[in-house]
Amino acid sequence: MTVRAILTLKGHDCVTIAPDATLAEAANLLSQHGIGAVVITGPDRRVIGILSERDIVHQISALGAAAMNQPVASAMTREVVTCTEDETIPQLMQRMTEHRFRHVPVVDRGRLAGIVSIGDVVKHRVAELEREHDALKEYIATA
C-alpha cells in the first residue's frame, strides 16, 4: 500500500501560508483548521518550508510575545522532507518515526499534492498489518 491510498481517502487539500505572513496568522490558521502544521509554498506551489505547532512554541520560548509578529519564514523548517504518492507506507512510516516528523508534504512533479500526518500513516499501517495477520491465521486454520 502506498501514500496514494491515504490521499485517495483524505483528499489532496493542504493548508498553505505565505512566507511573509506572521506567526500570529499561522497560529490562527492551525487553530481554525484543527491541524498541527502548515506548508509554506511559493507562487508555483513549490514547497519552500513547513511550520508546525512545535516551531511556534519554540519561537515563543525564545522571543516571548514578540514572536507573534515574526514572519513565518523566520521560524519555518526550510529543508522539508517530502514524499511522492508512490512511496510505500512502511517506508514512509520508518522515515517519519526515525526522524520524528509528524507531517510530510506529498509532492508531484515538484508541486504540492497533499500532506500526510503520522496519524494517517499509522492508521493505515496498523490496519494493513492486522489484515495480513488475519489472513495468515486464516491460512493456518484452514491448511
Place this chain on the structure above:
Amino acid sequence: MTVRAILTLKGHDCVTIAPDATLAEAANLLSQHGIGAVVITGPDRRVIGILSERDIVHQISALGAAAMNQPVASAMTREVVTCTEDETIPQLMQRMTEHRFRHVPVVDRGRLAGIVSIGDVVKHRVAELEREHDALKEYIATA
C-alpha cells in the same frame, strides 16, 4: 504487552508544571525538554490537567500576545484521560486514535507514574504486530 513495557524502557519521569505558572513558562518547558505536552499536578502528584502545544497555539490564536501571561489553568484540559500500567497497548492505542489524544498520563493509585505518547504506543504496537507476523510466517514455512 502492556503500558508497563513502555515505561520500563522510557522510565517514569514526567515533566510537570503548576496550574498558576504562565503559558510563557509552559512554552519554555516544552521547548527545553523537546516535548509536546506537560502534566499539571496538585501537591500530592494527583493529575489535575494536561497542556499541549496545541492548547498554547489555540490560546495565541484567541488572545494574541496577551496569551503569554495567562495561567496554565486557563488553557489546560481538565478532563484528562489517563491509563494504568496494566492497560494493553492495542487498547490504549485505540482510545488514543479514536479521541485524537497524543499524550496519556499513567496513574498508579491516583498518582502520576509516567506519561506515554502516541509515538511510544505506535512504535510498540507495530513492533508487536511485526513480531507476531514473522512468527506466523515461520510457522507456515516450517509446518
